[in-house]
Amino acid sequence: MAIIQLNMVTKHYKRTEALRRVNLSIVRGEICGFIGKDEAGKSTLFKIIAGMTPKSSGDVVIQGNYRYGATSLERKNIGYVLNDNFFSELTIFENLEYIRKAKGIFDRGEVERVMGLLDLEMHDILYRDLSVGKKQRLKLAATIMGNPDILIFDEPTQGLDSQASINFWRLVASLNEDFGTTVLISSTSLGNLKNLCTKFCFMHNGRILETIERHHLELKSQRVLHLKVDATEKTCLILEQQLGITDYRVGMDKELVLYSFIDQPDIIAKTLVDNGIRIFGIYVQEVAIDDYYLGLIAGDVYD
Structure with a gap:
């Protein structure tokens, strides 16, 4: 059974059609890579799935429930964090603590756990003073907090050095293997995704041009x-x-x-x-x- 199902979903921003009749089916436990240039519609699609922006038309079904507006339980079960979710005057720890409470996670040790996974040992540095790479790691830590059923990463390794990127891919693979977590990842190129993802969705101008399993992609690419x-x-x-x-x-x-x-x-x-x-x-x-x-x-x- 699909954990995420979209039927003829469109999204309009005034005169701009950001998504055009998108159909999508993601099975529980899949790692799906969304490939496309900037403004292909990837971020808009992710926001609709996460319940952060409404669709203009079509059906969105998450874990068997039609989406009309994200409930607190749905937000807890979907890990997706925007850059503007952080407060510049708060530290790494304080930002994560705020997000923990907003997600309704009662385990106070969860902040320390995700900080350890992403090597965020600094408690006293303000968000505004963090490097681009540290900000990205903070975003990743906030996303995986609470082990949600669905993880959504929008250009996750942007700003990370090569070793941090490798560590991130390993973390995603282990979460998927250990917990059966469904993962959606966007990128402008296949890059490391070709060895991680089990399925790919190629997007352009607000449309999904093709959805293809990895082994079929490998055959077609020969x-x-x-x-x-x-x-x-x-x-x-x-x-x-x-x-x-x-x-x-x-x-x-x-x-x-x-x-x-x-x-x-x-x-x-x-x-x-x-x-x-x-x-x-x-x-x-x-x-x-x-x-x-x-x-x-x-x-x-x-x-």
Whole structure:
């Protein structure tokens, strides 16, 4: 059963459509990476899931309950903290203590626990005097406080050095393994997410272009067949109806990218020519996993 379910969710900010008919299903225990450029809609989506901003239309179902407004229990079960949740005149400890009480966590030792996990040993330094990296670690500590069922991280390693980033990824993996925590993470690139996440959602212009499991992404990122023709829409129909090929996308300049029949270009070419399609190019390409979503975005731009 899905722990997070979104059906045709949209979000408008005055004249701007931040989310466009988003459908999403996250199963308990998944680690889902949301990949997209800045302003792709990732942060807006996270705020709606966390109950921090209302949707304009559509259905949001969290842990089997339709979301109309986040209750205190739901806020406790979802770990997501914004940068402006902290007080500049309070120390690390005081900020975390405030958040502990706001979340309704009664264990006073929880603040010390998360500070230890994120190596935040300083009690007397004000938030305003912290480095960018320390502020990010404070945000992460506040997010995991109380071991919530769902953790949401928006660009979590931004501002962290390489060792701190590695420690964070290990922490996320251990929380997922030990407690079955569902994790949502956003990033502008695959980076370290490709080895951590079990599922990926590629976003652009407020839409989810594709949701794909990691092992399927790895398969698609190995070899693809490029096809340049004179009639893209007719070619798609021929591929689907006569060859049963549905695993493809339309990229830049209406070029088709196929993920099956890669080793049978002669069969594809003959079938298309027999149906009056002119072929300008057909070739196999090795694709790096980090370039996969760039191709999706390019296809969305040229659609």
